Amino acid sequence: MNPLIRTAAIAVATAVAGTSLVACSSVNKSGSSADEAPTxxxxxxxxxxxxxxxxxxxxxxxxxxxxxxxxxxxxxxxxxxxxxxxxxxxxxxxxxxxxxxxxxxxxxxxxxxxxxxxxxxxxxxxxxxxEQEVVVVPADSKYQTINDLVDDIKANGQGVAIAGGSAGGTDQILAGQLLKASGVASGDIAKSLNYVPFDGGAESVTALLGGKVDAGISGVGEYAEQIKAGKLRALAVSGEKPSGLLPDVPTLTDEGIDLVLTNxxxxxxxxxxxxxxxxxxxxxxxxxxxxxxxxxxxxxxxxxxxxxxxxxxxxxxxxxxxxxxxxxxxxxxxx
Incomplete structure (x- = not known):
């Protein structure tokens, strides 16, 4: 091979290899380069x-x-x-x-x-x-409305137990905001709220039906079956409008409580x-x-x-x- 041609061929091959290395280095685990739409x-x-x-x-x-x-x-x-x-x-x-x-x-x-x-x-x-939250009580509870429940908490504080999911989660946040929106002073919320956390909706349902707690808060889907079966009574949902699963249950705002919160x-x-x-x-x-x-x-x-x-x-x-x-x-x- 002519030396000049051979040198040119090596240069071209080196350039191509270098280009390939650059291209490979810009490809991430998703199978496309960082500046391209992912596949x-x-x-x-x-x-x-x-x-x-x-x-x-x-x-x-x-x-x-x-x-x-x-x-x-x-x-x-x-x-x-x-x-x-x-x-x-x-x-x-x-x-x-x-x-x-x-x-x-x-x-x-x-x-x-x-x-x-x-x-x-x-x-x-x-x-x-x-997803909306719902506040429930056992079917035979003395609380007929969400305001009945809140009024009892105001009067008896931690004597009223509320079940919900993990500590610090949506359910407990709603419980705290519910008291605040109902007129409990910020400094008194911690002293008034007796929140009992559970790992899931099934455990809190057991506690509700067994009389271990007075009320419960969870996602609508967690309690809907027990509500429809007549074992639990829904007092209010937390969205801007009624839930599709529980269309007859009023919202908190319907009940005069200025609060909307969703998970x-x-x-x-x-x-x-x-x-x-x-x-x-x-x-x-x-x-x-x-x-x-x-x-x-x-x-x-x-x-x-x-x-x-x-x-x-x-x-x-x-x-x-x-x-x-x-x-x-x-x-x-x-x-």
Whole structure:
């Protein structure tokens, strides 16, 4: 071979190899380069399988792949400490095409678990759903209205026991805000509220039916079956309008209590994403949330559509964190 031709061929081959190395170095675990739309994502559920976060993550995965928005959307569970174990793992995640399911429960858990990782260490992507809370009593309870219950708490304080989910979660936040909205002074809320946490709705139902507690607070879905069976009586729901599962139950505002609170769920991504990666993930989630398949998911699960994305969702998260911090201090869970 002519020496000049041979030298040129080596130079071309070296250039091609260098280009290939550069291209490979820009490809992340999701199978696409960082500045391109993802073809796949990993959805982290920071809880055990079967709960609301897990249902949300798997439903989102099904829609993303079923609607051909992405090729794959794997789901992995990283449970522990109200979601803060998964939150800490997300803070160290290097794959920008990762989404983690979260919500109001995590907002409270960050405070009560004194988590070193905060939601400010993530990139908010979108709020997806809301689920109303319901306040219930046993069917033979003396309380006929939500105001009957609140008045008794005002009169007897911790002599009235209220069951709910984990300490610092949505149920306890609602209990604290319910007393405040009903005129209990901030400094007296902790002295008035006797909140008994349980691991799940089934345990709190047992406590209610066994006379161990006077009232209960949980997501509408947790208590709906027992309410319809006549074993529990619903006093009020916590949304802006009646629940689809319990259409005859008044809202707190219907009963004269100026309070709306829902157990919302959304998705965040690793912190410090560049603008292109943030937009790519937001676009993917938005497309899923606007699909007919997602509308069916909402209907099937009786979840309210609460879609909110981008900067609006980031502002919303900041406001929810501030509100939860105030309530948790008032009920004595955090300093």
């Amino acid at each position: 796949s994502v990993n959805i982290v559920v920071p809880a055990d399988p079967g709960g609301g976060w897990d249902q949300t993550g798997r439903a989102l995965s099904d829609v993303l792949t079923g609607e051909k928005i992405l090729e794959t959307a794997s789901v992995s569970n990283t449970p522990g400490a109200g979601g803060t174990v998964g939150l800490a793992a997300l803070a160290n995640e290097t794959d920008p095409h990762t989404l983690m399911v979260m919500g109001l429960v995590m907002v409270g858990a960050i405070e009560t678990n004194k988590s070193a990782t905060k939601l400010s260490d993530t990139t908010p992507i979108a709020k997806l759903t809301e 919302w769920r959304g998705v965040v991504a690793p912190g410090d994403l560049d603008a292109a990666d943030k937009k790519a993930l937001t676009d993917v989630v938005t497309e899923a949330a606007e699909s007919d398949a997602w509308a069916k998911v909402l209907e099937t699960n009786d979840w309210d559509d609460a879609f909110m994305a981008g900067d609006e969702f980031e502002t919303y998260v900041d406001e929810e964190v501030a509100s939860a911090q105030t309530t948790l201090k008032e009920i004595g869970l955090v300093q």
